[in-house]
Amino acid sequence: xxxxxxxxxxxxxxxxxxxxxxxxxxxxxxxxxxxxxxxxxxxxxxxxxxxxxxxxxxxxxxxxxxxxxxxxxxxxxxxxxxxxxxxxxxxxxxxxxxxxxxxxxxxxxxxxxxxxxxxxxxxxxxxxxxxxxxxxxxxxxxxxxxxxxxxxxxxxxxxxxxxxxxxxxxxxxxxxxxxxxxxxxxxxxxxxxxxxxxxxxxxxxxxxxxxxxxxxxxxxxxxxxxxxxxxx
Amino acid sequence: xxxxxxxxxxxxxxxxxxxxxxxxxxxxxxxxxxxxxxxxxxxxxxxxxxxxxxxxxxxxxxxxxxxxxxxxxxxxxxxxxxxxxxxxxxxxxxxxxxxxxxxxxxxxxxxxxxxxxxxxxxxxxxxxxxxxxxxxxxxxxxxxxxxxxxxxxxxxxxxxxxxxxxxxxxxxxxxxxxxxxxxxxxxxxxxxxxxxxxxxxxxxxxxxxxxxxxxxxxxxxxxxxxxxxxxxxxxxxxxxxxxxxxxxxxxxxxxxxxxxxxxxxxxxxxxxxxxxxxxxxxxxxxxxxxxxxxxxxxxxxxxxxxxxxxxxxxxxxxxxxxxxxxxxxxxxxxxxxxxxxxxxxxxxxxxxxxxxxxxxxxxxxxxxxxxxxxxxxxxxxxxxxxxxxxxxxxxxxxxxxxxxxxxxxxxxxxx
Numbered sequence: 337x338x339x340x341x342x343x344x345x346x347x348x349x350x351x352x353x354x355x356x357x358x359x360x361x362x363x364x365x366x367x368x369x370x371x372x373x374x375x376x377x378x379x380x381x382x383x384x385x386x387x388x389x390x391x392x393x394x395x396x397x398x399x400x401x402x403x404x405x406x407x408x409x410x411x412x413x414x415x416x417x418x419x420x421x422x423x424x425x426x427x428x429x430x431x432x433x434x435x436x437x438x439x440x441x442x443x444x445x446x447x448x449x450x451x452x453x454x455x456x457x458x459x460x461x462x463x464x465x466x467x468x469x470x471x472x473x474x475x476x477x478x479x480x481x482x483x484x485x486x487x488x489x490x491x492x493x494x495x496x497x498x499x500x501x502x503x504x505x506x507x508x509x510x511x512x513x514x515x516x517x518x519x520x521x522x523x524x525x526x527x528x529x530x531x532x533x534x535x536x537x538x539x540x541x542x543x544x545x546x547x548x549x550x551x552x553x554x555x556x557x558x559x560x561x562x563x564x565x566x567x568x
Numbered sequence: 569x570x571x572x573x574x575x576x577x578x579x580x581x582x583x584x585x586x587x588x589x590x591x592x593x594x595x596x597x598x599x600x601x602x603x604x605x606x607x608x609x610x611x612x613x614x615x616x617x618x619x620x621x622x623x624x625x626x627x628x629x630x631x632x633x634x635x636x637x638x639x640x641x642x643x644x645x646x647x648x649x650x651x652x653x654x655x656x657x658x659x660x661x662x663x664x665x666x667x668x669x670x671x672x673x674x675x676x677x678x679x680x681x682x683x684x685x686x687x688x689x690x691x692x693x694x695x696x697x698x699x700x701x702x703x704x705x706x707x708x709x710x711x712x713x714x715x716x717x718x719x720x721x722x723x724x725x726x727x728x729x730x731x732x733x734x735x736x737x738x739x740x741x742x743x744x745x746x747x748x749x750x751x752x753x754x755x756x757x758x759x760x761x762x763x764x765x766x767x768x769x770x771x772x773x774x775x776x777x778x779x780x781x782x783x784x785x786x787x788x789x790x791x792x793x794x795x796x797x798x799x800x801x802x803x804x805x806x807x808x809x810x811x812x813x814x815x816x817x818x819x820x821x822x823x824x825x826x827x828x829x830x831x832x833x834x835x836x837x838x839x840x841x842x843x844x845x846x847x848x849x850x851x852x853x854x855x856x857x858x859x860x861x862x863x864x865x866x867x868x869x870x871x872x873x874x875x876x877x878x879x880x881x882x883x884x885x886x887x888x889x890x891x892x893x894x895x896x897x898x899x900x901x902x903x904x905x906x907x908x909x910x911x912x913x914x915x916x917x918x919x920x921x922x923x924x925x926x927x928x929x930x931x932x933x934x935x936x937x938x939x940x941x942x943x944x945x946x947x948x949x950x951x952x953x954x955x956x957x958x959x960x961x962x963x964x965x966x967x968x969x970x971x972x973x974x975x976x977x978x979x980x981x982x983x
Contacts, residue, residue, distance in 0.1 A: 392885060392976050413890065420887020427980070431882040435578035447571055449887040493886070 337404055338365035339501060339533050340389055344398035347384050347556075358384040360556040361398065366535065366549070368500070371527050373547030374537045380553040382537035383505055389535060390423055390503045391415040403500055420449040424494030424532070426504035426523075430486040432478040432493075439465065439474040442492045450497055464492040467529065468522060484515035488522060495526055502526075504536035508543055520546045572892070576899035579872065590868045591908045594956060597860040598912025599919060601952055604853050606920045606942035608846045614938065615839055618766055622703035623773075624833045625669065625796030627809050629655050629816065632829045634794065635836070641675045641688065643748040646791035647828070651819060655795055655828065658815035664808040666800045669693060669700035672781040673793040676745035678725070678774070680733045687729060688773045689743065691781020694718050700798045704763075711737045711761025717775065723757035724775040730762045737761060743776070747785045755784045805832055857952070858959050861908075865901050865963035872900060873967045880971050881979025894972035901964025905957040913953055920944060 347359040359381045366372050374382045387393040388400055391407050392415070400407050403422050410418055419425075424445075432441045443461045446452040452460070465471040468488040473481055481489070487507060494502045504523070508516030520543055523534050536547070544550055552560040580587045620626050634645040647655070652670065659665045672691035677684050690697075694717040698705055705713055709727065718724050723743065725735065735741060737759050744754040757776060765772050782790065799808055809832050816828045834840035873880070884893060920942050929937040 387977055390885070416884065416887050416889050418887075419885065420889075423887075425882075425885050427882065427885075429878075431878065431980075433879060433882070435575065435582050444883070445886055448575075448883070448892060449889075 339368045339403060340366040341401045342398065345388070345395050345400050346397045347388060347393070348396045358556055362558040364551060364558060366533065368533055369527060369531045370533055371524055371548040372533070372535045373544055373550045374535065374553055375539065375544045375550055376553035377539055381556040382553055385553065386503050386505050386535065386537050390425065391419050420445065420497070422500050424497065424499040424502040426487070426490045426494050426502060426507045428506040428509045430483070430490045432486055432489055434478050437475050437477055438470060438481065438489050441478065441489055442496050445493060445497045460496060464496045467526065468492040483511055484518065487511060487519050491519070491522055491526065495530060495532060498530065499532060501533045501535065504534065506538055507536055508538065508540065513542065516543055572895050572899045573903065575896060576903050580900055580903060583872070586868055586871070587904065590864045590904055591911065593864040594861055594904065594908030595912040595915060597857040598909065598952065598956060599916045601853050601857045602913070602916035602944060602949065603919055603942070605850055605948050606944040607923070607940065608850060609944065610940065610942045612843050612846050615932070616833070616843065618703065619837050619839055620833045622701050622707055622766055624836055625700050626799045626802060626805055627797045627812070627830060627832045628836060629795045629797065629812070629828055629830050632827050635829065635831055641673050641793070643674060643785065646672070646793050649790050651828065652790070652792045652795070654819045655816065658812060659797060661815070662808060662811055664799050664801065664804045666798045667696065667699045668795050668797045669696040670778065670792040671794050671796060672778055672785070672791065674745050674781065674785060676743045678729065678733065679742040679744065680735050680739065681742070683733055685729065685733060687743065689781065690773050690775050691778040692718065692775055693778050700796050707764045707766065708761040709764045718760050718777055720777050720780060721757060722760035722777070724761045724763055725759060726763050726772040726774060727765050728772055729774065735759055743784065745784050751786070753784055753786055755780065854955065858955065861905070861956050861959040862963045865904055865960045866967065868904070869897060869901055869964045869967035873897065873971045877974065877979050877982040880974050881976045881982065884974060884976040885980060890972040894968045897968030897971050898961060898964050901960045901968070902957065905960025908960070909953045909956045912956070913949055
């Protein structure tokens with residue numbers, strides 16, 4: 337079974353008295369350990385789709401299965417638990433917690449979400465910081481490191497609890513071109529090292545090609561699929 | 569929990585000035601309340617102690633109707649010896665009673681052979697009176713403090729009377745009184761001492777020996793106007809008064825109605841109203857403290873949630889359970905409350921100790937140079953501290969709840 341499977345998936349927002357369709361009945365499947373990009377212009381529905389895959393939002397109709405779980409069946413608490421156990425997030429603005437050090441930011445999911453024992457937690461955090469090349473910055477605060485370094489820390493935080501899936505909404509939008517490439521290379525390496533599935537969204541044509549599978553969204557519809565993802 | 573407290577403390581330090589201002593408000597509120605409780609409470613206890621230990625005793629037993637017409641000191645409402653015996657039997661049987669003192673009270677005329685004025689006199693058994701109102705001998709500002717308070721043929725007079733009548737210790741005076749039948753009798757006394765006046769009923773009374781009082785009033789039997797009672801522990805006043813009332817219910821007249829009544833000091837002294845006023849003011853100042861803590865902590869927590877909406881969205885998105893997000897913010901309020909409580913308590917105790925060392929004096933009514941010696945019970949400190957911490961948590965509840973219920977998508981989009 338695919339890691340993520342969508343069938344006739346729609347999402348409609350109500351704005352005042354008007355229904356605004358954001359996703360218009362799409363079908364796709366994403367296999368485990370793949371490196372997938374949802375691309376398209378602003379307003380095409382990329383973030384909406386990622387929010388649903390990340391169990392942050394429910395579909396209006398159709399089904400969306402993530403790790404064989406129909407996400408429509410998850411209530412608020414169950415969705416939070418599911419995200420904490422299975423999904424990592426990388427945000428466009430890095431979203432590190434400013435009062436915590438680099439080490440503590442990466443440690444956060446293990447400490448506040450999964451409650452790992454301290455020794456095991458430390459070992460895992462150091463391993464991830466080493467993997468993203470930030471071990472020497474462990475004691476710094478987010479405001480003491482660069483944007484690229486922040487995103488490396490964010491990747492480490494997303495991966496630290498060994499999720500099956502990492503979602504990254506425009507992870508390179510706030511980075512310069514070289515740094516953006518390096519972050520994508522890092523994410524690929526992490527996929528190779530840990531077998532984690534990466535799904536990211538972007539509207540930057542220069543980095544779209546970095547994905548192994550690309551879904552193009554336009555006006556809430558899935559237009560094209562390249563490099564091995566299944567687009568039904 | 570320590571993880572949550574650790575993050576909460578860092579978040580509080582993130583907005584250092586705001587957190588310090590909130591703490592300052594809590595500390596000021598706590599110091600104000602604890603100082604008020606210490607000063608007002610000590611004043612209250614001192615005054616109650618003065619009234620009970622130098623005049624009234626803790627409670628009094630009278631014949632029914634006596635207190636209602638106590639201004640007239642009615643001799644026809646004295647207790648007869650059989651009644652007195654029954655009262656003494658009831659008091660003897662109650663283990664909470666330490667001692668009691670029978671009194672014969674009457675109004676009369678006081679003359680120094682040149683001038684005459686009115687006087688209220690207590691006929692007392694000096695030893696029992698001193699045991700029941702142990703501060704009474706200490707009120708003697710002229711005359712020998714040692715020895716019996718008053719002997720046969722002696723009178724102790726209040727300061728105001730002594731000054732007004734230019735009477736000194738050792739002077740011979742005459743007291744004239746009307747007995748129950750309306751006949752007038754007089755008797756000479758030697759002034760044994762002069763008493764400092766105190767606030768409250770009986771604070772400006774004179775004292776003679778109870779046998780002299782009975783002779784002056786030509787009593788055929790050992791009548792008693794009132795019996796003042798001292799308890800072993802003042803804290804048992806209400807309970808013991810109830811027990812004595814119950815025990816005296818059986819002393820009844822021919823119609824089967826009770827003939828005795830029992831009153832606590834509070835029923836007899838107008839100061840009880842002032843004491844109630846102090847209690848009410850203490851309650852009001854506690855309400856003010858609650859308001860200060862509630863508003864200041866709620867304000868700082870609402871701002872904290874508003875300024876960290878994206879952060880809340882982030883931690884919610886990565887799977888932090890809503891209950892943990894709730895606790896993260898409650899912990900901030902809790903820490904503000906705890907730190908404010910500790911600082912406020914320490915500062916208050918230092919201030920109370922400082923006032924005690926300074927020992928300022930004040931006047932109250934006829935009493936001059938009363939020393940202010942504030943003290944505070946551990947129970948009061950703990951109650952106020954618990955109140956502040958609980959209110960701080962309650963004030964954080966709404967903002968914390970709001971944070972825990974925040975939609976991660978909307979929160980992440982917040983600019």
